[in-house]
Amino acid sequence: MTDSSNKPIDLTQPPGDDMVRVTFQPEGRTVEFKYGTLPYDHHGKPMSFLDVAENFGIFLDHACGGSCACTTCHIWVEEGADGLSAADDDELDRLDMAADPQLNSRLGCQAVITKPGSYVVEIPKWNRNYVSEGKPLTLAEN
Ligand code: FES
Numbered sequence: 001m002t003d004s005s006n007k008p009i010d011l012t013q014p015p016g017d018d019m020v021r022v023t024f025q026p027e028g029r030t031v032e033f034k035y036g037t038l039p040y041d042h043h044g045k046p047m048s049f050l051d052v053a054e055n056f057g058i059f060l061d062h063a064c065g066g067s068c069a070c071t072t073c074h075i076w077v078e079e080g081a082d083g084l085s086a087a088d089d090d091e092l093d094r095l096d097m098a099a100d101p102q103l104n105s106r107l108g109c110q111a112v113i114t115k116p117g118s119y120v121v122e123i124p125k126w127n128r129n130y131v132s133e134g135k136p137l138t139l140a141e142n
Contacts, residue, residue, distance in 0.1 A: 018116050022052050024060075025078065025122040031056045035116040044109025045085075049075060049121055053108065060123060066109035071098035073108035080119030085112040100124060 009032050015021040020038075023030040031052065044050035044066030050073050053060040064070040068090050077084065081104065087095070091110040095101055106121075113119060 015116065015118055020052075020113055020116050021118045022049065022113075023079075023118075023120045024053065024058055025120060027058075027123075029056075029058055031058070035113075044073070045112050047113045048109050049073075049106075049111055049113075049119075050109040052113070060108050062109055064109075068094055068107060068110055071095070071107070074098045074101075075106055075108045075111070075121045075123055076102055077104045077106050077111065078120040078122055080113075080117055083113060083115045083117045083119065085110075085114055087111070099126060 009021070009030055011030065015032060018035050019032055020035050021030060021032045033055075038047060038052065038055055040046045041051050041054040043054045043062055048066070050060055050062050050066050052058075060075070061072040062070075063072040066073070071094060074095070084106070087106060087110065091107050094107060095105050098105060108121070
């Protein structure tokens with residue numbers, strides 16, 4: 001696990017005051033970067049979990065491109081919910097259609113990290129199976 005400058009992340013210590021640490025479960029991939037410095041990768045809202053994942057090469061499905069028009073980026077927020085933007089009506093309506101919604105469900109492209117701190121999200125099982133295949137089938141088959 002490395003941060004955006006490729007330095008090892010010391011998981012025995014909390015992140016620095018101005019740092020954001022995000023762990024994607026169940027893979028346990030942790031990334032860290034200084035708050036406010038992540039370049040926008042044009043996937044989902046800036047500083048959304050999808051934006052973070054794309055910046056660090058972590059696969060999080062996003063069939064609609066991050067425009068709140070599908071549920072493929074559905075995640076469960078295990079830690080850090082207080083530091084996230086509130087879900088708007090569009091996101092809540094979309095989550096109603098997601099498989100296995102929970103109280104901590106969010107759309108990875110819409111949940112925006114609003115302050116430094118630690119965040120842990122879990123990618124649901126159906127997406128994990130997808131991930132274990134490496135890449136989206138449409139790409140793998142080409
Ligand atoms: S990628 Fe489609 S709703 Fe998030």
